[in-house]
Amino acid sequence: MPPREGIYGLLAEFNTPTELVQATEAARAAGYRRMECYTPYPVEEAAEALNVHTNRVPLVCLLGGLMGLTTAYLMETWVNVWSYPLNIAGRPLFSWPAFIIPAYEWTILFAGLSAAFGMMALNGLPQLYHPVFNAPNFRNGATTDKFFLCLEAADPKFSLTDTRAFLEQFPAVSVVEVDH
Amino acid sequence: MASGHEHHGNAHAHHGPRVLPANLAAPEVLTAWRTRLLIAAVLFALLSVPFAFSHEGKNHLLRAYLMGFMTCFGFAGGGLVMLMLQYVSGGKWGLVLRRPLEAMTRTLGLVAVMFLPVLLLMKHLYQWALYPTAEATAQALAAGAIDAEHAMTANAKRVMLSPSAMWFQSLVVFGVLGLFAFLLNKWSLQRDADPEAGTQASYDRWRVKFENLSGPGIFIYVVMLTDAAIVWIKSLDVTWYSSIWGLQFLVGQGYAVLALSILTVILLSRFEPMKSILRTTEQHDLGKFAFAFVMLNIYLTFAEFLIIWSGNVPDEIPWYLNRIHGGWWVVCSADFIFHWVIPFTLLLSRDLKRNKNKMVWLTCWMIFARCVDMFWLIEPNFSDAAGNLHLHNNIGILAYITVPATLLSLWGAFYLTQLKARPLLNLNDPHVEEILEPEHAH
Structure with a gap:
């Protein structure tokens, strides 16, 4: 398989889980489905907002x-x-x-x-490579005190400009592009 | 998860803590339910009357009465031990069930009165009561009414199994259980009336007080129940030995009490205040707890069967042979399927445990399964039924349906009266705040 190129998604960084959950709920309400939350500890509200409760x-x-x-x-x-x-x-x-x-x-x-x-x-484990680690702020914060929401480019609703504008309306510390 | 809650507990208005209704009294609908149960009791009692005129009918009525009594005792005594268990273990499930469990313990007086007919008519039930002395036993042996094994074991167990010993043991059992039930119920009201209610000091004082009574209480209950189960039920077959018998009844009681308390809180949750008190989270936890009892119950019963099957000793196996041969295989298999297969497979499902209507049906089914088990334990003890389940010229066996139904309806009506007597939530408890917190989808 040739290496995948281009954009994996847009990664928004939040300081508190509350902001993350609100942004996730809004993203879901806006029609985004291909997205994921990354938190240093389990945040059940985030799982709820992602609606990932039924699994196999x-x-x-x-x-x-x-x-x-x-x-x-x-x-x-x-x-x-x-x-x-x-x-x-x-x-x-x-x-x-x-x-x-x-x-x-x-x-x-x-x-x-x-x-x-x-x-x-x-869960797709073991997974030796994940694109979000390409974002330097993710590597520093995801396992300590930062909360991330990634809207993935695979989502039909994804658009580099609109999605960025959508994420920037929230009190995100940063919104960065993540490459594959 | 604790740290997560601190960060964003109040973030969403729709996720904020709920408000407890001002009126915590049980809903008025309990009166209607009680009337229905009383009507059912009268109907089943009327249905039972004709059996008295059938062949062996009076004996069957009495045996069926014993079964009904033991099932009611299971709720009253089992309610007591479950009440003590939730005091020592803590947990939100215990707070939700506390008032229903207290109501069950306050039926002990009625259950003690229910036992009087068994005490007065014991010589029609227990062989050791019919031949209460060594001379009577020797005469019965000579006349061929009993065999040598029965005569010898009856003589060896005379200290425990004689009419006066039966009265004494029954009085002690009801006296001790009554004392524990009295104290736990009294303190529960005092706890709410505590002038310092709501402070950490009050929480701690009451928690320790209840724990100190309940810890030893659970042990004493197990001893009492072991004795009661041996004298009241096991001694129907004087030759039978089993050291796990008391625990089997204990687990059976836990099974039935959990089913009844889940049924109670779910039915009550259609109305305030239980509507605000019972969260899906606690219902789910209670379902998991019931699942554990389903497992423990089959574990104990099957382990005993397997040990006796492996040993294959002539002293022990007749008890099972009487309950497997001659048509009893059907009841035995039904017992296994009703008691274990159905609740086990259904309770595996997370969605079912969180569904109110389905849990109502399942808990009713579990109580029914307890009755089937009790029938299988009691009836084959008697020589006309051992290894010979038959309806022909034995129509009185149907009393095992109507008489326990009468007693259970009567007991249920009294239970609802007791349930109505107190607010449905014990307020002076730190868990109250927790059950009002928003739910998380676990």
Whole structure:
């Protein structure tokens, strides 16, 4: 894939989360959708303003759990009935009550791992390069005390001049262009 | 998140703290609900009457009565332990549930009165009460009414299982629980009437006072419940041993009490003041808590089954065989599906936990599931039903539907009376401010 060129988006820097949330809400109201907030700690109002609450992690978690359940149960059945049948105190080879606990443990294990790795995958991690780090003020502030809103050029509504004017109406410390 | 709130707590007018209604009294609609429950109680009582004239009908009425009593006791006693639990654990969920839980504990008097018929008619329920002495047991053995195992275990357990011991243990259980319920309810009103209410000193003083009573209280409750569950229910089969029995009842009570309290606050939230008090956040938390009880309940019941299944000892397995063979397999499977599969799969969903209407249906279902479980625990103890579930010439078994429904409706009416007696929120508590804060979509 050839390297992507041009503008990634416009990055507005704010001093307080309140300003960030207000700007995000306004941007959403104005029709922007391809945007992201960057904060040094979780700001739930920002997530709310971005409307990112429904995601596919629960589905991945559920599927992982079901996979663990069936894998363990079928494996136990295969081992005990066909692969290595043992007569244990005269009980039937298919002793389903005894299979439940390991199957349950595998359900939890697979569900937990799927949730963790699924979350990372859906977040696009691991990610070795992200264009916003091209902005020097982002590198200095994003992990300490600054709050950023990036309106991305991929948004159909994005226009270098209009979007810049839109962002400048807020009390932003700066609005900078971010290159790919 | 605390630092985030400090920065922009008041930034948005529509996100600001809500105002508590001036009138915190329970809504008038409770009177109408109570009337409906009383009508239901009368109807179910009338429906129960014909069973008395069927074959073995009177016995079934009494057994069904015991089941209804134990379910009501589960709400009163379970309400008490949940009330103490929220005092020691703290948390906003506890503040929201406090007044409904207090109302449940104030029904203990009614539940104690409900127990009188069981005490007076105990020889029709418990084999050890029918043959209360060693001589009577020996005669019954000689006459072939009981077998040697029953005779020997009955004699060995006589200290605990005899009519006078039953009276004594029941009095102690109700006396001790009543004392705790009395103190917790009295202090709760005094806490609100505290002249220093609203100050940190007052918060701390009351918090410590409630914690010091509730901590030991939870332990004492578990001991009391273990004893009560053994004498009232487990001793229906005098040969049965189980050391986890008390805990199983404890968790079952927690399951039912949470279901009923969630049902109560959600139904109340259609009206002020609960409309302003109950946030989706707390409802979601309560749903997660109920989910934990669903898991814990199946964990204990299945672990006991698995241990006994693995041991495969002739002393222990008949208890399960009586509850699996002869048609009981249907009830046993239904118990598992109703009690665990359905609430578990549904409560996995975040959206369902946050949905008021769906939670109303689910909590009603959970209370129904408790009744199915109680039926499965009680009825197979009796020789005509052990390993032989049948309706033919045994129509009285349907009393297990009508009699508990009567008692539960009656108890529910009294619970609503108690709920109406106090404001729906305990005001002198630092959590009050927190539940009025804006919600966050977690």
